[in-house]
Amino acid sequence: MDLGNGLEGTQDTLDAEIQSFFDSAPPLKSSINVSEKLEEFIKRNSEASGKFTLRNGCDRKIVCVTSGGTTVPLERRCVRYIDNFSSGHRGAASTEYFVKAGYAVIFLYRRGTFQPFCRSLPDDPLLECFEFSDESKNIQVHHSHSEAVKRAITEHHAAVGEGLLLKLCFTTIFEYLQMLQMIALSMRSLGPRAMFYLAAAVSDFYVPWKSMAEHKIQSASGPLDMQLNQVPKMLLVLGKDWAPTAFCISFKLETDTKILLEKADAALKKYKMHMVVANELSSRKEEVIVITSNNERISVRRNRTLGVEDVEGPLIQLLVERHSSYVQNF
Numbered sequence: 001m002d003l004g005n006g007l008e009g010t011q012d013t014l015d016a017e018i019q020s021f022f023d024s025a026p027p028l029k030s031s032i033n034v035s036e037k038l039e040e041f042i043k044r045n046s047e048a049s050g051k052f053t054l055r056n057g058c059d060r061k062i063v064c065v066t067s068g069g070t071t072v073p074l075e076r077r078c079v080r081y082i083d084n085f086s087s088g089h090r091g092a093a094s095t096e097y098f099v100k101a102g103y104a105v106i107f108l109y110r111r112g113t114f115q116p117f118c119r120s121l122p123d124d125p126l127l128e129c130f131e132f133s134d135e136s137k138n139i140q141v142h143h144s145h146s147e148a149v150k151r152a153i154t155e156h157h158a159a160v161g162e163g164l165l166l167k168l169c170f171t172t173i174f175e176y177l178q179m180l181q182m183i184a185l186s187m188r189s190l191g192p193r194a195m196f197y198l199a200a201a202v203s204d205f206y207v208p209w210k211s212m213a214e215h216k217i218q219s220a221s222g223p224l225d226m227q228l229n230q231v232p233k234m235l236l237v238l239g240k241d242w243a244p245t246a247f248c249i250s251f252k253l254e255t256d257t258k259i260l261l262e263k264a265d266a267a268l269k270k271y272k273m274h275m276v277v278a279n280e281l282s283s284r285k286e287e288v289i290v291i292t293s294n295n296e297r298i299s300v301r302r303n304r305t306l307g308v309e310d311v312e313g314p315l316i317q318l319l320v321e322r323h324s325s326y327v328q329n330f
């Protein structure tokens with residue numbers, strides 16, 4: 001319904017699209033388990049007098065880091081799907097820096113992508129880091145990887161042991177958006193202490209479950225002609241309805257640098273984000289540009305000669321500072 005300013009109609013259409021997306025999505029298999037884990041994690045990290053309260057007496061801040069790409073299944077008994085390039089490196093590295101900054105992290109990641117604290121291990125850690133120590137086939141860590149393995153285990157166990165890391169995984173766009181909604185609704189009680197750091201590469205198009213083929217699509221039927229619907233813009237409802245008091249950071253990815261900042265600026269305004277991190281595909285590990293709601297454009301770069309190992313270190317430092325001011329001024 002358009003009441004003259006065009007806004008009501010737009011909002012109604014978006015709400016209807018979102019409703020239809022969730023109605024048509026296959027139910028999340030592990031939803032009870034996920035909501036129990038979430039409830040426990042958030043309760044533990046928001047108890048004012050608990051052992052997880054920071055030394056200065058403040059309640060802990062909690063960030064939801066999304067990571068990796070969503071798949072779009074083409075068949076219900078899925079053989080084929082559309083995917084994207086995202087490795088999950090950004091999300092995994094950022095999670096490590098958030099934990100180091102004292103945050104509790106809900107790491108919503110694509111199954112099989114990079115994990116926090118394991119980035120310095122080889123691609124196949126089990127087979128490459130270990131060897132037989134003697135004739136009786138006891139296993140030991142190969143000396144060339146012993147420091148990296150020790151560091152990974154120590155840091156991971158510390159984060160999990162202190163209750164600072166909850167890992168939840170998704171594969172499809174349906175799972176991702178259903179879980180993001182559950183997380184956002186659970187984090188509402190945290191008010192401004194909640195942060196969303198949306199680094200996952202989310203599909204723009206999908207096949208609605210209702211119109212999806214049940215069985216494997218047959219190649220003998222000739223060329224495939226398939227219509228994909230647009231995934232509704234959940235960022236709008238995240239900031240407006242699901243978690244209206246949270247500090248929200250989204251990412252903008254382009255391959256054409258000429259349009260990157262313009263598109264990031266548009267996303268900041270359209271989705272009412274507090275910050276948008278603009279990155280270009282090939283240089284994303286070297287530099288990102290942070291666009292703020294005060295019209296700042298802050299370049300954040302990796303500089304190994306100055307000891308800045310990866311771009312996520314200074315990026316998270318900046319976001320943590322801005323989030324603190326947001327909480328104080330709320």
Ligand code: 9Z3
Pocket residue numbers: 067068085086087088089090091198199200201202250251252253254279284
């Ligand atoms: C990003 O831009 C991330 O920085 C990357 C990280 C996916 C590039 P990797 O996982 O890469 O370390 O290999 N994420 C968001 C990309 C995205 O889909 N943004 C949407 C858009 O650009 C907005 S939600 O339209």
